Amino acid sequence: MKYLLTVVFLLLSLGQAQADSALKAFRTGDDSRGWEAVGRLDFAGRSFCTGSLITETLVLTAAHCMFDIYSHKPHAPSDVTFKAGWRNGSAQAYRTARAIYVHPSFSISTGDRHDRLVNDIALIELDRPVRDGSVQPFPTAARPEKGQAVGVVSYAHDRAETPSLQASCLVMARQGGVLVTSCDVDFGSSGAPIFDMTGSRPRIVSVISAKARYHGQKVSVGTSLDGSLGDLLKLAATGKSSFKKVDAGPLPELTDTEFVVGVAGH
Template structure:
């Protein structure tokens, strides 16, 4: 995961979790389509990201996860492994990646100012997992300031179990970039950002791109999903 500093200062209080929010968090976690829907990505044997299953053989993550953080070079697809539904160190399924396609407008910058807004990638697995574990995507959704979201991720403090950050709030949006109050840690890059659709089923609306500093507090930055970008990546993959 990258760390970026946002120049803008956005007013707004961070949400606090009460009893009702805790109930919603449990509802969000319990309503996921299957244990294998979110998993840990191991990149080149040492770097870690998070990914979400959006079809039986496609994983959505952040584009910068395709690059070695040490030298900035893009890794080969077979050097990426998706550990679906990893809990207590045991995965529901493990798959190597056959091919990887990044957002057509993403340009990777090694150890420089992180690019946001196009930080998406689709990974095609060597074989499908469970069609019942696919996360539904809400494409071209209009997120607004104050909208409540949840992030399910793996990070350096919780490598073997997913962590649900809920509730967090949309602080600002610009084009395909969303700034959120979600407190994520390194390893959460590519993690699915979820919204409850009609209060019932979670839908994937964005993926985590970076951890950021804004106005003296830690926030997170994500890339929202658009039909055009996803279709181009699917064709490219």
């Protein structure tokens, strides 16, 4: 069986989704302890996304964040700053990007919404490793099952200075490399990590890509890491920036789009 998923792609931004548990703002150091590897990505003071360390030098985020919100041209690495654990005007570590790696199958100008969702991940290589003992990169894992509880940590336009944790939201559907979740996100949450919270340490299973409506409910759509992250890690190992090959042509109209996702048996 297939259901209609109305997707809205918003460059560097997302709309609010129905939550299963309330957002908890990281107002103190105790609140944010263990989550410092999630940080804010700033783009030349013009916009921001959310990103997370998966190694001392690599930040995982959404591919569409790597393009300027106004011109749609690729960001220069020197314009990208990662602020690990950014909270109330200070961060555990500040780093500039040395190189940017976008999934080889992602194009900002593609008219195929499914392809854009499935491949909407990128890695940022930092100019120096983050070796602060309080900033521990997160492990990654395969996509969760339908109905599984997951969590998300994100910044947003109304919480740009303090990230928030939603400790429990649900995977409502999955198809190929796309996850539909009830996680609560808003403008600036693009690239935020979705976590499997069942182990001893949270593991990243997806990154936030877009907002959507599913059965009349506001939801978020995430890009699964299965396969696609491995492709990116191989690309990063070459040291060759993606943007020599990425099509940065005119951006297609980003309005409500009907997107069919098959969820039977998932």
